[in-house]
Amino acid sequence: MIEDRKLAVLRAIVEDYVATQEPVGSKTLVERHRLGVSPATVRNDMAWLEDEGLIAQPHTSAGRIPTDKGYRFFVDRLTSLKPMSAAEKRAIATFLEGAHDLDDVVQRSVRLLAQLTQQVAIVQYPTLARSTVRHVELVALSTSRLLAVLILSTGRVEQRVIEVPVELTDDLIGDLRSRVNKTAAGARISDAAAALGDLPDDVAPDNRSTYSIVVAALVEAISDHRSDERVVVGGTANLARFGESFDQSIKPMLEALEEHVVLLKLLGEATSPSEVTVRIGHEGPIDELASTSVVVTGYGSSDEALASLGIVGPTRMDYPGSMAAVRAVARYVSTILDEG
Incomplete structure (x- = not known):
């Protein structure tokens, strides 16, 4: 078990690194966050977090950055998601309610997710079965x-x-x-x-x-299931914004995202519309995307999901915000289908 103070240090490192893309040092943590302890205590906590594999030092004399394990720890202990603002909720509702058929709903959902999260958005068509x-x-x-x-x-x-x-x-x-x-x-x-x-x-x-x-x-x-596995992708250019965040060339990632079977694997099995699933780094099913994280949820007109939607981006992402956006769009799409 990790004590609350060390968890607060880890949370601060994740938040700072996501915001700045710079390794985080103990001095920075003390200055930016009210941790209520001395810099020496923070350094000891960081040493413990590093020993546990939750943070790492990218090079000598640098601060620390979260590892995949550290991001997982952070996500698993989120007590709440970043709430959508009233303006964001209105924008989502207005944008999606203007759709006139299923194809339009899916296309609008992809564009909206990509814009809200600045990541790659993936939306699966509802499963006929x-x-x-x-x-x-x-x-x-x-x-x-x-x-x-x-x-x-x-x-x-x-x-x-x-x-x-x-x-x-x-x-x-x-x-x-x-x-x-x-x-x-x-x-x-x-x-x-x-x-x-x-x-x-x-x-x-x-x-x-x-x-x-x-x-x-x-x-x-x-009985025509030909379109059961149709998937639409949007915002792939957003990956280029995070080129330095990846451990490899961005080209294999873009090529992987062009493969239909890859997209279906990323979405996985449609889950309950009330649950958001996060797969971080090597937890994902595709080697070429091992430097990315996937945030997915189901959507549908009832408790059982008809299909999935989600985003793909660097492991250095705003998890609370991305999870909230994915969940919000899924809920609006579910409402539209239910009322259609």
């Missing part, structure tokens, strides 16, 4: 062609043009629409697909072929 059917609309395009519009709880919209072997009438379309929505609306997509598959058995034999064709198209749309 975890969504529910919100509504199915059927519109006649001609006497034998039907447009089916499937609207999911994630805000995703799937469309299919369906050719039917009979003449479409208002009564037939109305009955189709009523039966399909009664069967599928509100159900998880796996349950909706199964229930729709049984629907043709409940109609008159003369209409069974038409209902089977429409249901087959809807089940195909529901």
Whole structure:
């Protein structure tokens, strides 16, 4: 266990190093922070922190900088996140509420996260498998062609043009629409697909072929997972601002961030929207990004996350501020999806 005074010294070193990018000495700590102890005591505490691998001396006669272990210790003992200001909250709400569809929500979220944190932002599209059917609309395009519009709880919209072997009438379309929505609306997509598959058995034999064709198209749309792993990235140029913070060339990092599978690994499994996960340095899954930290949370229209969003930046980042920004954007996106 680390005593409160040593934790205060570690916290001060992290905060100063994040702010200045300069190694922190004992004299600086005493001058800037009200630690309530003598410089000699601070030096002893710093020596203990260094022995524990929480801080390191980059070169002789220099101050100390936090190690990955030190950042982890700091993050794990955060008692609160930096609150978003009223102006920031209004800006987030206004920016995101202006979105007119799911693609716009995702694109705006990426830009907003990158601007708020000055890091690389990553947003995963909502996962289809975890969504529910919100509504199915059927519109006649001609006497034998039907447009089916499937609207999911994630805000995703799937469309299919369906050719039917009979003449479409208002009564037939109305009955189709009523039966399909009664069967599928509100159900998880796996349950909706199964229930729709049984629907043709409940109609008159003369209409069974038409209902089977429409249901087959809807089940195909529901089961289409091609966009389940779509990921959008923004703010990669922000990494260049922190070039001196990395242990290696920035090029491999940028190349890694262009790989789709890398982005999915960084986001990991979507977690609860109420939890923010931080992976620091070598804790991450990608060697090329071992000099970075990842802050991720889930978002969704319920307690279960539909997908993840987060940021990637140098280990020398403002963790309380970054975590608060990631959490705030995720909550606003969740609210938009829930109200959509």
